[in-house]
Amino acid sequence: MIFFILVNLYISALTNFRLVEGFKGQVDYKNKLFILNITSCLLLLGLNSFFLEEKKADYYFVLNRNIYKREKIENLNNEVIRLKQSLKEDLLTEENLHELIEAIQLNDLVFLKKFEKIFPDFFDKITHLTTATLIISDLKFCAMLKLGLTTKEIAIYTNSTIKSVEGKIYRLRKKLKISPDIDSKSWFLNI
Structure with missing residues (x-):
């Protein structure tokens, strides 16, 4: 179709817009040729817009497919993180927990x-969160809070009073800059 329009335009241009010699309605013929030219331009414009719409549809299809793939990748990354977390939890068996509790009382x-064998990155994360120097007893309390021990249990295992354990936890919160509205145990469990 485009080929037909282009051929008509070239023939018209070569004959100086006179296809038939001696045609009486030459003005009428120029008007028809003008209409033919406008029609061909409109057809070309229509074809361009059709192909443009197809390209736009292809673009949105690829864009949506990429968004879907990104979401899928993010879901897979979250699943990997969850599996790594469950692997760490698998290391924390009941037997390991009893060994840790015995070790709290001994040394x-x-x-x-x-504790570091079961939670290898924990102490690094804690030390990077604060500018204050954490001593061994601070790290020990952080580890016990990570294990989810209550204040009373920590007091029993460390042969301390509940008040002294609460004071120690308060000082740890200050050193680690934990806001007052966040629970200590949940904060340590999320690290």
Whole structure:
């Protein structure tokens, strides 16, 4: 169709817009040729808009497919994080928990080493959160809070009073800059 329009335009241009010699309605013929030219331009414009719409539809299809793929990748990344977390929880078996509790009562360093085997990145994360220097007893309390021990349990395992444990937790909160509206246990469990 485009080929037909282009051929008509070239023939018209070569004959100086006179296809038939001696045609009496030459003005009428020029008007028809003008209409033919306008029609062909409109057809070309219509074809361009059709192809443009197709390209736009293809673009939105690819865009939506990419968004879907990004969401799928993000879901898979979240699943990997969840599986890594469950793997860490698998390391925290009941037997390991009993060993950790026994180590709390015996020696700080033994407990911290065993704890670090189960939660390898925990102490690094804690030390990067604060500019204050954390001593071994601070790290021990952080580890016990990470295990989800209550204040009373920590007091029993460390042979301390509940008030002294509460004071220690308060000082840890200050050092780690934990806001007052956040629960200590949940904060440590989320690290």
